[in-house]
Structures are given as C-alpha cells and as structure tokens.
Amino acid sequence: MDISKPDTTDACADKTSPFLEFNSSIPESGLVLAWLTRDNTKPLRPVQGSALHTRFGSFQHSSMISSKYGTQLASSSSTQAGFIYLLHPTPELWSLSLPHRTQIVYTPDASYIVQRLRIRPGSKVIEAGTGSASFTHALARTVAKNGRIWTFEFHEPRFEMAKKEIEDHGLDSVVKCSHGDVCVNGFIPACDEILDASAVFLDLPSPWLAIPHLKTVVSKEKIVRICCFSPCMEQVQRTIESLQKEGWLDIEMVEVSCKRWEARKEMIRKPQDAIERLRDIKRRRNEGLKKRNERKLAEEQNDEAVSEAQENSAATPAEKHVPDKPFLPSEYNPWGKGKRVHEGEDGYEWKEVSKVEAELKSHTSYLTFAYLPPPVQGKDGSIGSE
Ligand SMILES: C[S@@+](CC[C@H](N)C(=O)[O-])C[C@H]1O[C@@H](n2cnc3c(N)ncnc32)[C@H](O)[C@@H]1O
Structure with a gap:
C-alpha cells in the first residue's frame, strides 16, 4: 500500500462491543480475558472442542461458555490443580x-x-x-x-x-x-x-x-x-x-x-531480640573460626597425625567446640538466619504498616x-x- 495516500476503506458497522456493553455471562465466541497471574492475562474466544493449555493446567472452552464473567475456573487436568479467572473485557x-x-x-x-x-x-x-x-x-x-x-x-x-x-x-x-x-x-x-x-x-x-x-x-x-x-x-x-x-x-x-500502597504487618522487635541477634552472630563467627582452624590443622599434619588428633578430640569432649549459648527454640530471634516466620504468624507481635509495591505496570x-x-x-x- 502507498503510505503517501490514506487508505480509503471505512468499516462502519453498528454492532455491540464487549468494551461498551456488559454481559453477565460468556457467549460462545465472546471475548474473554483469562487471568492466569497478575502478569499474564490471555484473551480468547471460547469455542466448543477447544481448550486453553497453561502451566496451571488445561481449561476447556466448553466450561467457559455460558459461565458468568468473573468465574474462577478449575483446571480439567488431573495432575495440575490450577485455576484461572474469566474476566470481562475492559480497556484496562x-x-x-x-x-x-x-x-x-x-x-x-x-x-x-x-x-x-x-x-x-x-x-x-x-x-x-x-x-x-x-x-x-x-x-x-x-x-x-x-x-x-x-x-x-x-x-x-x-x-x-x-x-x-x-x-x-x-x-x-x-x-x-x-x-x-x-x-x-x-x-x-x-x-x-x-x-x-x-x-x-x-x-x-x-x-x-x-x-x-x-x-x-x-x-x-x-x-x-x-x-x-x-x-x-x-x-x-x-x-x-x-x-x-x-x-x-x-x-x-x-x-x-x-506507586501502589499495600497494607502489611511488620514484626515488633524488642531490645532483647537485638541482643540475641548479636549473640547469634558471635556464635556463628566462633563456629566458623573453629572449623577453619581444624581444616588448616588437618592440612598441615599427615594422615596419621590427623587420625591421632581426631582420636584425641573424640577422647576429650571438653575440647570440642561448644556454642556460646545454645539456641532454644522457645527464644525467637527475629533476625536469626534460617528461620522463616510468615507475616502475621501467631506467637509474635505485629504492627500494621503500609508499604509501597514497586511493580505497577506503567510505561x-x-x-x-x-x-x-x-x-x-x-x-x-x-x-x-x-
Ligand atoms: C508508541 S506507538 C503508539 C502506541 C499507542 N499509543 C498504544 O497505546 O498502543 C507509536 C506508533 O506511531 C507510529 N508512527 C510513528 N510515526 C508516525 C507517523 N509519522 N505517522 C503515523 N504513525 C506514526 C509508529 O508506527 C508506532 O506504531
């Protein structure tokens, strides 16, 4: 087509648009926006005999036809128990x-x-x-x-x-x-x-x-x-x-x-938690030093001497490394490594806070x-x- 001149085809049809009119249920071949995740929405038009295959499972078009827009549809796959939402088209x-x-x-x-x-x-x-x-x-x-x-x-x-x-x-x-x-x-x-x-x-x-x-x-x-x-x-x-x-x-x-603001919970931490944290760091550092020294020693001595040293160490438990203070499970250290506490979990103190969610799509x-x-x-x- 020659772009110096405008195209003169004009398609003017007065038909309904899913972007201008709301339908409560999904017609066959009607536009549906299948919401998989926050970053993945797929447009489709359901027809009998077809399916939408995703990593969350397969979704039969026949189950979409006549469903209400907004329906949460479960996967028809026996191995994947995922679901999608069938959303009404909007410009957004x-x-x-x-x-x-x-x-x-x-x-x-x-x-x-x-x-x-x-x-x-x-x-x-x-x-x-x-x-x-x-x-x-x-x-x-x-x-x-x-x-x-x-x-x-x-x-x-x-x-x-x-x-x-x-x-x-x-x-x-x-x-x-x-x-x-x-x-x-x-x-x-x-x-x-x-x-x-x-x-x-x-x-x-x-x-x-x-x-x-x-x-x-x-x-x-x-x-x-x-x-x-x-x-x-x-x-x-x-x-x-x-x-x-x-x-x-x-x-x-x-x-x-x-910026999207979210209501979240933040753990309330006490001075004792900070002390526990410092102890935890010290204990880990001592453990690390001890292990490094043992490794060095083992490298310097011959096999015989190494096994002798190991025998000695087994015979004299007092020389074995003892952590500064064993960690008691009842004492929670919110900054300690390797402990995962879910936001809002029972047993801890929380306060309500608002946080910014970084990734809202906008170019x-x-x-x-x-x-x-x-x-x-x-x-x-x-x-x-x-
Ligand atoms: C960034 S895109 C527009 C995106 C659009 N606003 C949207 O929301 O989808 C810019 C478009 O302008 C077109 N364009 C660039 N120069 C143009 C020109 N002189 N006349 C007409 N179109 C032009 C490009 O081909 C491109 O498709």
Whole structure:
C-alpha cells in the first residue's frame, strides 16, 4: 500500500462491543480475558472442542461458555490443580493482555491523559500513532457512542492489525482507523468525515512535525487540548518549540509516577531480640573460626597425625567446640538466619504498616499538555488568530 495516500476503506458497522456493553455471562465466541497471574492475562474466544493449555493446567472452552464473567475456573487436568479467572473485557485489562506491536500507553497514564484532555462521551479525538491500539480502546470507551476517534498509523501491518482488532471488538462505529504518515501528509482520514476534534493525542517519535498539520483539522469553535507522549526530554523540547510556534498556550509537562500502597504487618522487635541477634552472630563467627582452624590443622599434619588428633578430640569432649549459648527454640530471634516466620504468624507481635509495591505496570513518558483557543472572529466574520 502507498503510505503517501490514506487508505480509503471505512468499516462502519453498528454492532455491540464487549468494551461498551456488559454481559453477565460468556457467549460462545465472546471475548474473554483469562487471568492466569497478575502478569499474564490471555484473551480468547471460547469455542466448543477447544481448550486453553497453561502451566496451571488445561481449561476447556466448553466450561467457559455460558459461565458468568468473573468465574474462577478449575483446571480439567488431573495432575495440575490450577485455576484461572474469566474476566470481562475492559480497556484496562485489555492493555495488560493485548498482543504488543509497540510500546503502549498503560492505564495510569491513559486515565490521567483522558481527564486532562477533558475527553468525555461525545468527544471527538485525533490520535497518532495507533501503535497497538491500547490507548485507542480507552478513548473509545470514554467517547462512545456518539463521539469519534480518528486514529492514524503509518506502519501498514500495524494499521491492518489495529483496524481488524477494532472491528473484531465492535468499536469501528466509534474508531476510524487511517493509514498514513501524519508528519508528512497531515491528518487525512480514511472515512468520509470532516475532522473537528477538540482533543489530540500524539504518541509519535517526532510530534513536532505533526503539530503544524493540526490547525486545519481541529475544532474552530471549541478550545482544543493536546497531549504529546514522549520518552526523551529532547523530544519534549522540540515539541514545546513547535507548540509555541503554532500558538498553543499554557504548555506544561507532566510525568505520571505510580506507586501502589499495600497494607502489611511488620514484626515488633524488642531490645532483647537485638541482643540475641548479636549473640547469634558471635556464635556463628566462633563456629566458623573453629572449623577453619581444624581444616588448616588437618592440612598441615599427615594422615596419621590427623587420625591421632581426631582420636584425641573424640577422647576429650571438653575440647570440642561448644556454642556460646545454645539456641532454644522457645527464644525467637527475629533476625536469626534460617528461620522463616510468615507475616502475621501467631506467637509474635505485629504492627500494621503500609508499604509501597514497586511493580505497577506503567510505561512512563513525559506528557506535554497545551491548549489552543478558538480563532478570534472579526466583526466582518473573518477569522484571525489571537
Ligand atoms: C508508541 S506507538 C503508539 C502506541 C499507542 N499509543 C498504544 O497505546 O498502543 C507509536 C506508533 O506511531 C507510529 N508512527 C510513528 N510515526 C508516525 C507517523 N509519522 N505517522 C503515523 N504513525 C506514526 C509508529 O508506527 C508506532 O506504531
């Protein structure tokens, strides 16, 4: 396909979408997100006679059909007693399970961008590039059903995959996918529609090249808001220069940094525990020294002398190493080695604490926001800029 011209196929079908409507039970061939672990969610469409094979066991599609979304399904394998959850599609879960074609926008950034751009039901939004269409799903759910997303992608296989996925998910009445280079040709949609977007999201390597093309395709009546998503500061600088040149105002850069806080228990430790810990260290050090000296001695003496020394040591138990203080099982040393106490276990004192959980998925980029006021209308009706 020639990417200098946009593709002109426009698939507009008014069908239901699992991302826009909630079904309580799973229809045959309906989209299910099978949750295996926190980092592993698999999209599937259950059909009779098929199964999902995982390291937690096999799961028959027939057991999924007509089950309630949210069901915990046990493995049908006799040897693996694992289970999965059958979840209803949402843009948030989709971003964790979609087939990655590119880096994607994750929920923490997506939700912040949507509210900063004031995107709501009925909004009209321009997006480039489509990439893996992760953010496109979040946008579609927000603007549906009367809004519009015009999304642009210049990489043909990615464009084709996104378009098919959007159609498969029943979102093609809201999302219009176009194939083209927005930095070179601007925002020429595949569908026969006039773009009058009030929000723009650019996740491109060179947004500053696309920004000058926006003026002709954004709303002339409303304030237009933009967000450019860039991983490098140099990109941010060039984007800001371009936004300033094109008359965008209130330019601001934000980074979304996510931390999840967890309620946990922490063991209460007493001064006696610290003393026990020091004793434990001393005892282990003495044991180590003793063993090392014995090894050295054994190396220096001949076999006969070694066995003699061993006989002597067996004959004189007083010379044998005796730990400074034997460890009594009733005396718990919370810092001692080799002892595993489970959080909250009975028999110890605990206090409630909150801790940060480090790994919440979010690809952090710098978000550059700005807005463009509508052009000023002269008394004679002519349009100029402020
Ligand atoms: C990081 S990805 C976008 C990911 C997307 N926001 C998501 O959440 O899945 C950037 C995409 O922009 C596309 N792209 C880069 N330059 C472009 C251009 N000038 N015109 C259209 N698409 C472009 C790339 O092919 C790539 O797929």
